[in-house]
Amino acid sequence: MIVISQWVQSLRAVFAPADVQDYGRIFNSFWFVIFALVAIPVFWLLRKPFLRLPFLFVACVTFHYHFAGPAGMLPIIALAIVTYTLGLTRNKFACAAGIVLSVLALCFYKYTHFLSDEVLGLINKDWGPAVDAAARKQLPGLVAPAGSIYLFVPPLGMSFFAFEFIHYLYEVRKGAAPLRNPLHFAIFAIFFPSLVAGPIKRFRQFVGALQEGAANVGSADAAEGLCRIAMGFLKKVVIADNLTLALDFYAPSVEPGNLVVRFASYGMVERWFLFALIAMRILMDFSGYSDIAIGLARLLGIKLPENFNWPYAAQSIQDFWQRWHISLSSWIRDYVYIPLGGSRHGLPRKVFNGLLAFALCGLWHGPAWNFVVWGLYHGVGLAICSNYAALPGLGPRLAAWLERQPRTCWAFTQLFVWLGWLLFFYPLPRALTMASLLFTFK
Amino acid sequence: MTAAEIFRGIRATFMPKTLLFGVAAGFAGLCLLGRHAARLDVHRNYSRFTQYTSPESKYYPTVNEMMAIVRSKIKPGQILVIVGGNSILRGVAQLPDQMWSKRLQEKLGDGYCVVNFAFDSSLITDGASVAAEALRDEYPRQIYIANAFPAQAPTPGGSNVYRWVYWDAYYKGLLMADEPRASAIAGNIVKYYFKDGIQELRISSWLDSWCYFNDFWNDVAYQDFNTVWGTLMTPGVTRFLDPRKRYPDPDPDGSLFPYDVRYPPSTLALELVNVKGVSMFAFNPDPTGDFKKDPAAYWQVYPPVWTLLTDGIKDIFPAALKKRTLILMSGSSPYYLRRLTEEEQYRDKITFEMGVRLWKEGGYDAIEYGRDFTPDDFYDRTHLTRFGAAKLGDLVATKVRAMSVELGYLPKP
Numbered sequence: 001m002i003v004i005s006q007w008v009q010s011l012r013a014v015f016a017p018a019d020v021q022d023y024g025r026i027f028n029s030f031w032f033v034i035f036a037l038v039a040i041p042v043f044w045l046l047r048k049p050f051l052r053l054p055f056l057f058v059a060c061v062t063f064h065y066h067f068a069g070p071a072g073m074l075p076i077i078a079l080a081i082v083t084y085t086l087g088l089t090r091n092k093f094a095c096a097a098g099i100v101l102s103v104l105a106l107c108f109y110k111y112t113h114f115l116s117d118e119v120l121g122l123i124n125k126d127w128g129p130a131v132d133a134a135a136r137k138q139l140p141g142l143v144a145p146a147g148s149i150y151l152f153v154p155p156l157g158m159s160f161f162a163f164e165f166i167h168y169l170y171e172v173r174k175g176a177a178p179l180r181n182p183l184h185f186a187i188f189a190i191f192f193p194s195l196v197a198g199p200i201k202r203f204r205q206f207v208g209a210l211q212e213g214a215a216n217v218g219s220a221d222a223a224e225g226l227c228r229i230a231m232g233f234l235k236k237v238v239i240a241d242n243l244t245l246a247l248d249f250y251a252p253s254v255e256p257g258n259l260v261v262r263f264a265s266y267g268m269v270e271r272w273f274l275f276a277l278i279a280m281r282i283l284m285d286f287s288g289y290s291d292i293a294i295g296l297a298r299l300l301g302i303k304l305p306e307n308f309n310w311p312y313a314a315q316s317i318q319d320f321w322q323r324w325h326i327s328l329s330s331w332i333r334d335y336v337y338i339p340l341g342g343s344r345h346g347l348p349r350k351v352f353n354g355l356l357a358f359a360l361c362g363l364w365h366g367p368a369w370n371f372v373v374w375g376l377y378h379g380v381g382l383a384i385c386s387n388y389a390a391l392p393g394l395g396p397r398l399a400a401w402l403e404r405q406p407r408t409c410w411a412f413t414q415l416f417v418w419l420g421w422l423l424f425f426y427p428l429p430r431a432l433t434m435a436s437l438l439f440t441f442k
Numbered sequence: 443m444t445a446a447e448i449f450r451g452i453r454a455t456f457m458p459k460t461l462l463f464g465v466a467a468g469f470a471g472l473c474l475l476g477r478h479a480a481r482l483d484v485h486r487n488y489s490r491f492t493q494y495t496s497p498e499s500k501y502y503p504t505v506n507e508m509m510a511i512v513r514s515k516i517k518p519g520q521i522l523v524i525v526g527g528n529s530i531l532r533g534v535a536q537l538p539d540q541m542w543s544k545r546l547q548e549k550l551g552d553g554y555c556v557v558n559f560a561f562d563s564s565l566i567t568d569g570a571s572v573a574a575e576a577l578r579d580e581y582p583r584q585i586y587i588a589n590a591f592p593a594q595a596p597t598p599g600g601s602n603v604y605r606w607v608y609w610d611a612y613y614k615g616l617l618m619a620d621e622p623r624a625s626a627i628a629g630n631i632v633k634y635y636f637k638d639g640i641q642e643l644r645i646s647s648w649l650d651s652w653c654y655f656n657d658f659w660n661d662v663a664y665q666d667f668n669t670v671w672g673t674l675m676t677p678g679v680t681r682f683l684d685p686r687k688r689y690p691d692p693d694p695d696g697s698l699f700p701y702d703v704r705y706p707p708s709t710l711a712l713e714l715v716n717v718k719g720v721s722m723f724a725f726n727p728d729p730t731g732d733f734k735k736d737p738a739a740y741w742q743v744y745p746p747v748w749t750l751l752t753d754g755i756k757d758i759f760p761a762a763l764k765k766r767t768l769i770l771m772s773g774s775s776p777y778y779l780r781r782l783t784e785e786e787q788y789r790d791k792i793t794f795e796m797g798v799r800l801w802k803e804g805g806y807d808a809i810e811y812g813r814d815f816t817p818d819d820f821y822d823r824t825h826l827t828r829f830g831a832a833k834l835g836d837l838v839a840t841k842v843r844a845m846s847v848e849l850g851y852l853p854k855p
Contacts, residue, residue, distance in 0.1 A: 029642055030642050030645040030646040030649055031641070031642065031645055033645075033649065034645060034649070218458075219458040219459050219462060220458040222458065222462055223458035223459075223461040223462055224449050224458075226461070226462070226465055227449060227461075228449065238669070242669075242670065242671040242682075243671075245670070245671040245672065246671045246682075291445075306444070306445065306446065308445075309444050309445065310444075
C-alpha cells in the first residue's frame, strides 16, 4: 500500500502544473527529464507518420501547458489561429494585418513597461507611471509581480512565437504556399525543443524536416541527438552554470555602493581573466541550450537550423554575425534589414538601416537600454567594418594590410565583441568603467 | 570545422546502435555506482556538517550519507543519540574538539553514540530527524535531540532549505507511514510551497530513488573533485575543483574573540529587540502597544500563537517517535537578558516555561537552557562558546540518561 501511495504521489507531482520559475532551466528540470523519457521513446515506437505527428502535437501541447500554464498558452493559441487563418487567405492585406498583430502582441507583453517608463518617461516623467497605472487597472489579471522588468507577464517563448509567425505571414504574403495541414502548422508553432530558446525556425525547412523525421527517424538520429544533448548539457550545466555562480560573485551586475569596487580591486591579469569568463559564459550558456534543443529535435529525426558556428573564431564583425545566433541574425536580415531597403539606397541609408536593425536586435534580448546600446554598438561596428575599405586613400591600403593579418583581424574582432558583452550584461556606466579598467594599470 | 561536420565524423566513427547501447550501459553503470556510494561512509572521522558540506556551499548530504555515517560510528550495544537543530547545536564558534556534542559523548560514555547532524538555520523536522527515523528499526534504542525557540512551530516535512532530506527518504521508502503527517505536509504544500520548487524536488527525489545520482555526485564531490562553484570557495583556503574532504572545518574558537566583537555596541538596540521578540509576540498587545496584564499584574498570553504551536507540533512526527525526542529551548545570552526590565525578564522566563510545557504536553520531552549561563558562555546572542558548550553537554547528558531509563533503553537504577 505504501509503495502504491508513493507512486500515486509521484504521479500527482509529475502531472501538476510547473513550478520551474527560471525558464532558462526548463531542459535542466526533472519534469522535463520524465517528459522526454516518455515522449521520445513513444514517438519512436509508433512507427507510422500518421500516428507520430498527432502524438508529437500532443507532446508539444503537454510541454507548453506545463511550463506556460493556461494563461501563457491562450494568447499563443489565439495568435496561432489568427496567423494560420490569415495565411490560408493568401491575401496581402490580411497577412500584413497579421504581422502587425504579432508585433503588437510582442510589444504589449514585452515592451509596455519599457515604452511607458523609459520612452514616454523621457518626454514627461509623469506619463510613464500614469500609463502603467492605467494598464494595471484595466488588465489586473495580466500584471507581472512587483520588481519585474515587464508590466504584463509575457507568455513563455513570446519573442520566438512572434518572430516565427511574422516570418510565416511575410513569406506567404510574398507568394509562398501556406501550410494547409493544421497539424503541421500547430507543430511548427509549438515544437517543444525550440519553444523556449530557439533556434528560430523557417516553416518550409521545418515542415520538410518534420515529415522526413516522422517517416525515417532511426538509430543514427538518436545517436547524433544524444551526443548533441550531452555536449549541450556539458556546456550549459558544467561550464556556464558554474561560470554564472562565479561571475555573480566576482563581477556581479548589481552591487551596492561603489558599482565597480570589486572589479577595480583586482589585478590586470584577473580583470582580463574575468573579462574572458564573461564572454565564455554567454557562449556556453546560449550555445549549450541551442545544442540541447537541436539534439532533442534530432532524437525525433528533425533537423533544426544551426544557431552557432564557432563565433569566437570570427575574423570580422560580419563574420561574427554569420556565426553567432545565426537564426536570429538571419531573421533580422531577412525581415528587418532587407525590407527597410538594405544596402540598395546608398551608404547613409545602408548605415541607418543597419543601425535600426541592430537596435531592434538588441531590444529583442530584453526591454532595457543596455540591450539597445549593445545592438547599436554592433551596428556601428558592422557599418565601419563593411565600409572602411571604401574610404579614399587609407581605406584600400588598410583593407589590403588586414587581409594579410588574419590573427590581428581575429584579435580586434574578438576584443570588440567581448567588450560588447559588458554592455550586454551591465548597466552602461558600469560597463564603461569596467572596460576602461581593462586598460588601466594600477 | 562546423559542429555538423564534427557530428558526421562521430557518426562515421561509431555505429549508432553501439553508441546507444554504450549510453544505456554507461547510465546503468553510474546508477549502480550511485547505489554503491550510498552505502559508503565517505566522511571518515566525521564530527559535523560544516559550511563546506552543507547547502551553504551547494553540497546536499543525502539520507543515505547520514545513515552511513551513523553505521560507521556506532558500536554494537550503543544507544544512538542523533543531534539536529540549527547552528547553535551544530556548534558554531566551537572548534571540533570543543563542540558541545563531543562533550555530550564524553559525559555519556561508551554506552552511547552521539552523532551531530545539525545544519545552520534548520528546524526540528529537518535532516537529522529524517536520518533518525530512517534508522529506527536498525537502531531502535535512539534519542533525537534538536533545539527550538518558544512558540516556534516547525514545518512538517522540513523547512524550505532542508526539505530535500525528507523527500529523499520518503521516496526511498525509509520513513514510517504516517497519515497525519502526510496530511499536514500536503496542507502545507497547498498553502505555502507549491510554487517554490516542491514539485521539482519530489520528481528529482523519485528519480533518485531509482538512479542514486545524488549519492554518486556527493561521493565524487567529497572524495575526488568538486563540481559546483560556491561563494564559500575562499581563495587560498579552498579551491573550486578540490574534493570537499580537503576543505577545512572553518568554525573558530569563539571564546577568543573580544567582547566588542561578540556583543558589538552598535547592534545592542537591535539585539535587545530580538531578545524581547522571543516572548513579545506570545502575549496580548493592548491598543497602546503595551501588553495586557491580568489583575494580578501577570502577562496574559496570546492564545492563537500557542494554539499554532500546539497544532504545529501535533503531526510533525509519527506518534511512536515523539517520546524519544528531546527539545532544547535555546535561551538568549544573559549579556542581553540582564539589560531587560524586570518585567521583560519575567515575561521571557514564563515564555520559555510555557514552550517547554506545551512540547511536553505534545508527547515530547523538553528542557530549556541558558538562563543560568554567563555572558562568557555565549559567543553572541544565541551561539555558545566552548564554555557554554561544556555546560550544555553536561546538562543534556543528565537528561539523556534519564530519558534512556524512561524509554526502557536502560534498567532503572
